[in-house]
Amino acid sequence: MNYNSSSIPAIQAESLTKEFGDFTAVDAITFQVEKGEIFGFLGANGAGKTTAIRMLCGLLQPTSGSATVAGFDVFTQPEEIKKNIGYMSQRFSLYEDLTVKENIRFYGGIYGLSNEAIKEKTGILLERLKLHNEAGSLVKRLPLGWKQKLAFSVSLIHDPAIVFLDEPTGGVDPVTRRQFWEMIYETAYGGVTIFVTTHYMDEAEYCHRISIMVNGKIVALGPPSGLKNKLNADSMNQVFLKLVRQS
Amino acid sequence: MIEVNNIRKTYGDTVALDAVTLSVGKGELFGLIGPDGAGKTSLFRILTTLLLPEGGSATVNHHDVVKDYKKIRKEAGYMPGNFSLYQDLSVEENLQFFASIFHTDIQTNFEIIRSIYEPLAPFKNRRAGALSGGMKQKLALCCSLIHNPPVLFLDEPTTGVDALSRQEFWETLHELKKKGVTILVSTPYMDEASLCDRIAMIQAGHLIGIGTPAEIISGFTKPLWSVSGMDIYRLLKDLQDFQQTDSCSLFGNNIHVTLKNGVADVSALKEYLLRKGHETASINPVAPVIEDCFIERMKE
Amino acid sequence: MxxxxxxxxxxxxxxxxxxxxxxxxxxxxxxxxxxxxxxIRNDIGNSKIVVVDEAHDPYSAQLIAEINASKYFEVSRIVGNEASLNHEFQQEKAAIAIIIPPDFSHRLLHLKTAQVRLVADASDPNTATILINYATAIVHQFQQRLFPSAAISLYIQPEIRMLYNPAMKSVxxxxxxxxxxxxxxxxxxxxxxxxxxxxxxxxxxxxxxxxxxxxxxxxxxxxxxxxxxxxxxxxxxxxxxxxxxxxxxxxxxxxxxxxxxxxxxxxxxxxxxxxxxxxxxxxxxxxxxxxxxxxxxxxxxxxxxxxxxxxxxxxxxxxxxxxxxxxxxxxxxxxxxxxxxxxxxxxxxxxxxxxxxxxxxxxxxxxx
Structure with missing residues (x-):
């Protein structure tokens, strides 16, 4: 069955668990992310977020439970999953000493795009980011905001079903940040699922739904407004602090 | 405590700081807020005597940053942005070392760090590299406080730590402030502004606003509306096309909008949204936050 | 402090x-x-030496015997003239050669000076130097034994030639x-x-x-x-x-x-x-x-x-x-x-x- 034309959720996890020896890093998490949703995956340092994401990306075999990503099973089809997801982190995405065009080419290449496809994508991408004049510039010469937009676009080059974003807007000025979120919304509007992890609760406010992990378990799940109401809090920051301090 | 007068610094063609002027009073918790590359670190390095300004003057505790740099080095506490301690030394060894370079020891000024050090004490023999992010941050703060400095410079201390540790960190800063320590702290996160007594907003080497958080928010002159609805992205696009829109951008799950004629345009906006099929959209007046103010001043 | x-x-x-x-x-x-x-040590024992004996006299025979008796050398061939020497080196049948001229005994006894020539494959200069040093030492020993009295100023002058790397002086x-x-x-x-x-x-x-x-x-x-x-x-x-x-x-x-x-x-x-x-x-x-x-x-x-x-x-x-x-x-x-x-x-x-x-x-x- 084709994921795109089906009603399969983008991510479906059932009692997903990962143990390292005696230590349970991820403790039976169950959640679902709909197609085209912007999903915030929050948690304190060491709460098990990274382990959970690695399992969802097909990089780590779960101990028990089940999960599908873009319709593929994390136990049996990790390679299929990798082909259908994109990844962007503020820190490590682009090669600073390659030009804008070379970066696009490289990432197109590793996802097996044909030369024609890469050429076409490069054109579309540069047009959309208004980066035509900078196509031959080294990435390190670009302002931080542009780098982030470029990194995000590059993570979408192979039309993935889901993109994982790690603290996508850390350190940029607020105008650029709001523009960046506009891009994310646009992408989600086009049917791509966005999975965001961040330490910054004001980034969390932008998500459709949020999950908060504490000690390997998901302790809260819902839209930001719902969580704020439920915990009688003004901001996601307060929601987070209340939940983490409770446990 | 800190006086900065027309400070200027360039790196080749890039202007890092352009005529920056600010003043921090004794016992104040002052925030320097701006994105990466705005010039925060350059200002910190000038005030901690690590960089020479190209123009203007500055004093820290009445000592000139150029002439009396030795006095500042004796007195001031400084935690650089990338400060990550000595990973291979234990908690106690780190603290001991930083005490010794200021010609003091852990005991002499222990009172100032007592409450911060308490949660660390059980791990005093653990290597700094094996501590959690929040713990490292606490230890780093202890190390920069161990000589009981009257003024403390903290360059982006909350970058990369989780929300709980950040909250605790700010609580600690408020305790230090009560003890009379003057603190200049920088952060790229607008939502931390409200935790400071006064803030300066910095963008591309220019200060674009200075004052208490309340003053800055009250300086936002236009009425601001928060528009929410079912299909936020389409709503945003339609708002951008609306003729009377002055500014509009995403803010969390809503859209912050200002209108060219303020309140006078609201009814027209309502009609417009209905015409565009946003029956469920709601328009509510909303108080601006620091981020809105920052954006407004950036445009000027 | x-x-x-x-x-x-x-x-x-x-x-x-x-x-x-x-x-x-x-x-x-x-x-x-x-x-x-x-x-450095490995190459030293029993290196192959080619002797070009143009003298064919008792003294040359004695010198050859002395070389062969040393633990450093093993005489691989004794030839009559220098013509085949290059070939021997290229085939790696020799690491060093000693050339005893035709008038060896005569010069030694009558002119009170004689010359032998040492030729080494210096493509490996370390080894070559060491071999030359050993060979020189043997020649000197031989001379000492023949003419123990210091009063007679007879001596053998080894003429050293490094093949393939002539500029090499010492290692x-x-x-x-x-x-x-x-x-x-x-x-x-x-x-x-x-x-x-x-x-x-x-x-x-x-x-x-x-x-x-x-x-x-x-x-x-x-x-x-x-x-x-x-x-x-x-x-x-x-x-x-x-x-x-x-x-x-x-x-x-x-x-x-x-x-x-x-x-x-x-x-x-x-x-x-x-x-x-x-x-x-x-x-x-x-x-x-x-x-x-x-x-x-x-x-x-x-x-x-x-x-x-x-x-x-x-x-x-x-x-x-x-x-x-x-x-x-x-x-x-x-x-x-x-x-x-x-x-x-x-x-x-x-x-x-x-x-x-x-x-x-x-x-x-x-x-x-």
């Missing part, structure tokens, strides 16, 4: 806790010494070379890396913004490395002398003093590198490319300087390692004293002062 002491304590902890680096620091000199030591002992290399490595590379590491962790900024005097920061960082280098030097000397019977004919005091001097040279270079770089990889690359390569290639340690193009020979003069190797060799092997090495020591000292001044100038009290 207590600041300095706590600095040293902290620095020593860094060193002791970094087990991998420690292993490299002390393991590498051992491995190098053993490799170089045995690599230095490996111990001075390894010592130079290790001291360079420990002192320069390690200090450069350790200073740059502080820049990476932001601790350097804190140190600079503290009341510490910048020279004290540098001194505190390098002192443990001076000690470490010194231990390393002793280790190498010990192994060289005990395991491989490398001679130590000069003054120990002078030798160790020179070691300290060279350590300082290398340290100042390390500081210089650290002032121009901001991450550990760059510091490592610069140390390897800028210091170790020239030390290996242009110091005369492995490749003889005399056979290099003049430009490279000039360039070698600015490489501290060249002078240090000369000093070491002179003291250890020739038993030279201060009078013989003062010039080289002077050059090395001048270089050190120069580098120290530059590195102090570059290591400013501020960041830029």
């Amino acid at each position: 207590s600041v300095f002491f706590s600095f040293i304590k902290k620095e020593s902890r860094h060193i002791i806790r970094d087990k991998r680096t420690l292993l490299i620091l002390f393991g590498m000199p051992l491995i190098m010494i053993i490799l170089f030591g045995y690599a 230095y002992g490996f111990v001075p070379g390894v010592m130079t290399l290790i001291l360079m490595l420990v002192s320069a590379m390690m200090t450069a890396i350790t200073i740059v590491k502080e820049k990476e962790t932001g601790t350097m900024e804190v140190l600079l913004a503290s009341p510490l005097q910048p020279p004290l920061i540098v001194l505190g960082k390098i002192t443990p490395y001076i000690l470490l280098s010194f231990i390393n030097a002793l280790l190498i000397l010990g192994f060289g002398i005990l395991l491989f019977q490398v001679p130590m004919r000069g003054s120990w005091f002078l030798l160790l003093a020179e070691c300290v001097l060279f350590t300082l040279t290398a340290l100042s270079l390390g500081i210089l590198i650290s002032t121009t770089t901001s991450n550990q990889q760059t510091a490592m690359m610069l140390s390897l490319g800028g210091l170790l390569m020239p030390t290996v290639l242009l110091s005369g340690f492995i490749f003889p300087l005399k056979s290099m193009p003049v430009i490279l020979q000039w360039f070698a003069n600015v490489i501290p390692a060249k002078w240090f190797i000369i000093i070491l060799k002179n003291i250890m092997i020739k038993g030279a004293g201060w009078h013989e090495v003062w010039a080289e020591t002077g050059i090395l000292s001048a270089m050190t002062v120069f580098f120290v001044i530059i590195s102090i100038k570059k290591f400013k009290t501020r960041l830029s």
Whole structure:
């Protein structure tokens, strides 16, 4: 069955668990992310977020439970999953000493795009980011905001079903940040699922739904407004602090 | 405590700081807020005597940053942005070392760090590299406080730590402030502004606003509306096309909008949204936050 | 002073806790010494020698018998003339040849002087030198036995010809070379890396913004490395002398003093590198490319300087390692004293002062 034309959720996890020896890093998490949703995956340092994401990306075999990503099973089809997801982190995405065009080419290449496809994508991408004049510039010469937009676009080059974003807007000025979120919304509007992890609760406010992990378990799940109401809090920051301090 | 007068610094063609002027009073918790590359670190390095300004003057505790740099080095506490301690030394060894370079020891000024050090004490023999992010941050703060400095410079201390540790960190800063320590702290996160007594907003080497958080928010002159609805992205696009829109951008799950004629345009906006099929959209007046103010001043 | 002491304590902890680096620091000199030591020793026993006996007389026969009896040589062929010699070398049937001229006995007895010629395959210069030395020694022994009385001034003059590498004059002992290399490595590379590491962790900024005097920061960082280098030097000397019977004919005091001097040279270079770089990889690359390569290639340690193009020979003069190797060799092997090495020591000292001044100038009290 084709994921795109089906009603399969983008991510479906059932009692997903990962143990390292005696230590349970991820403790039976169950959640679902709909197609085209912007999903915030929050948690304190060491709460098990990274382990959970690695399992969802097909990089780590779960101990028990089940999960599908873009319709593929994390136990049996990790390679299929990798082909259908994109990844962007503020820190490590682009090669600073390659030009804008070379970066696009490289990432197109590793996802097996044909030369024609890469050429076409490069054109579309540069047009959309208004980066035509900078196509031959080294990435390190670009302002931080542009780098982030470029990194995000590059993570979408192979039309993935889901993109994982790690603290996508850390350190940029607020105008650029709001523009960046506009891009994310646009992408989600086009049917791509966005999975965001961040330490910054004001980034969390932008998500459709949020999950908060504490000690390997998901302790809260819902839209930001719902969580704020439920915990009688003004901001996601307060929601987070209340939940983490409770446990 | 800190006086900065027309400070200027360039790196080749890039202007890092352009005529920056600010003043921090004794016992104040002052925030320097701006994105990466705005010039925060350059200002910190000038005030901690690590960089020479190209123009203007500055004093820290009445000592000139150029002439009396030795006095500042004796007195001031400084935690650089990338400060990550000595990973291979234990908690106690780190603290001991930083005490010794200021010609003091852990005991002499222990009172100032007592409450911060308490949660660390059980791990005093653990290597700094094996501590959690929040713990490292606490230890780093202890190390920069161990000589009981009257003024403390903290360059982006909350970058990369989780929300709980950040909250605790700010609580600690408020305790230090009560003890009379003057603190200049920088952060790229607008939502931390409200935790400071006064803030300066910095963008591309220019200060674009200075004052208490309340003053800055009250300086936002236009009425601001928060528009929410079912299909936020389409709503945003339609708002951008609306003729009377002055500014509009995403803010969390809503859209912050200002209108060219303020309140006078609201009814027209309502009609417009209905015409565009946003029956469920709601328009509510909303108080601006620091981020809105920052954006407004950036445009000027 | 207590600041300095706590600095040293902290620095020593860094060193002791970094087990991998420690292993490299002390393991590498051992491995190098053993490799170089045995690599040289291996070829020596029972090397093939071709004798060109143009004399065919009792004396020549006696000389040949003596060569064959030695543990170093095994006569592979005795031929009547030189014509086939090149062929023998190319087929690797001989590493060395001795040519006894037709009038050997006659000259020896009547002209009171005789000449034999030694020809060696110098494509491996180390081996060639050693073989020539052994052969010369045998010839001299032979002459001593024939004419024990010193009153008769008869002597055999071996004429040495190095094949394939005629410019090669001599090969230095490996111990001075390894010592130079290790001291360079420990002192320069390690200090450069350790200073740059502080820049990476932001601790350097804190140190600079503290009341510490910048020279004290540098001194505190390098002192443990001076000690470490010194231990390393002793280790190498010990192994060289005990395991491989490398001679130590000069003054120990002078030798160790020179070691300290060279350590300082290398340290100042390390500081210089650290002032121009901001991450550990760059510091490592610069140390390897800028210091170790020239030390290996242009110091005369492995490749003889005399056979290099003049430009490279000039360039070698600015490489501290060249002078240090000369000093070491002179003291250890020739038993030279201060009078013989003062010039080289002077050059090395001048270089050190120069580098120290530059590195102090570059290591400013501020960041830029």
